Amino acid sequence: MEKLEEKLGYTFRDRSLLENALTHSSYANENKSLGLQSNERLEFLGDSVLGMVTADYLFRTHPDLPEGDLTRTRAALVCEGSLVEVAHQLELGSYLKLGKGEDAGGGRERPSIVADAVEAVLAAVYLDGGIGSARKIIQKFILDREEEKGGSRDYKTALQELVQRESGQVLTYRLIGSNGPDHAKVFQVEVDLNGAPVGGGEGHSKKEAEQNAAKAAIEKLSH
Template identity: 85%
Template sequence: MRHLEETLGYTFHDRSLLENALTHSSYANENRFKGCQSNERLEFLGDSVLGMVTADYLFRTHPDLPEGDLTRTRAALVCEESLVEVAKAWGLGEYLRLGKGENAGGGRRRPSIQADAVEAVLAAVYLDGGIGSARKIIQKYILDRESEKARNRDYKTALQELVQRESGQVLQYRLTGSSGPDHAKIFTVEVDLNGATIGQGEGHSKKEAEQNAARAAIGHLEHP
């Protein structure tokens, strides 16, 4: 488990918390006579810790997003698929304590088990070192990674693919204005779908403004 601590960037004062976080109910049931407990209670706590840290991050970094968009973004960040990616980054599967049947049935690779264990580990860190320690891990492995994905995403291509699900759709980007001095000019672009404006964006270049307009348009079409 020391290698897992190195991956997390956190050393436990109470190693039993980490051990508990890695204990699946199947293992706990087989070792009940030893007083072994599963990670289910830690999973419950970790879900709340993760949700709170993520909500706080989104609230502070996206002051213009409405409540509905904040809720959907948080849900995407803390979903099972996202947590499985974290589990893989940690190599968490090899550390799990599983019952014989669950282990033989491929439990170490089961998405639900991996995702639950991630939440349990976050709770263990929270109990052992406080919210600041948990926040650092969540920031590194969930929030920063998602920010990097967003920066690298081609929203114009994504929007084109979205509207092409129906034939005869026409997208058009229009430069509607610019402001500021030449060395720090801000461009404003609107994107139209079949003549109706569905998104607007600003940027320090026309390309950046178009990407931001496409991003806004995707949000409009997916969550009208």
């Protein structure tokens, strides 16, 4: 736990909050005699804390962005793919308490499980140290990282706006393949413009693959 706290840059006064954040429902169900609570309630709270801090940050740092752009940017920042990256950075999967079946089935790498755990940890920090402590961690692992990348964008919308400069343009996204085990599947998507491929991308979800394909298409069409 100390290593995880070091990575977070936060030391818990009440360590049981962190223990709770790392307890998956499968573990709690298999160990009912211990009276453990799963991290699902913390995940619910963490989702709201993350959304509020991100919305506040975008509102203050992008005074000229309209509501629609703010909404899309926030969605990209707090999406599952973004949280999975944070989980990998923290090596959060190795700290999770999982039921035997979930653990054997690759639960420590399952995107939905580790993303939910990130939200639960954020809620634990919020309850232990207040909104300021939670804000620092969100800033460090999500907001600052996206700034380094040049900001988060909804590439599908940006591509649509790019091709609509000429009338009669038709974009279609096609799933062309997938590989890997169920808990860590990677999808490949191709985006076509008027039936001709203009970009391809991969991702742990079809949405993420589509966004990466759209990004590749923008780069190709803009040159």
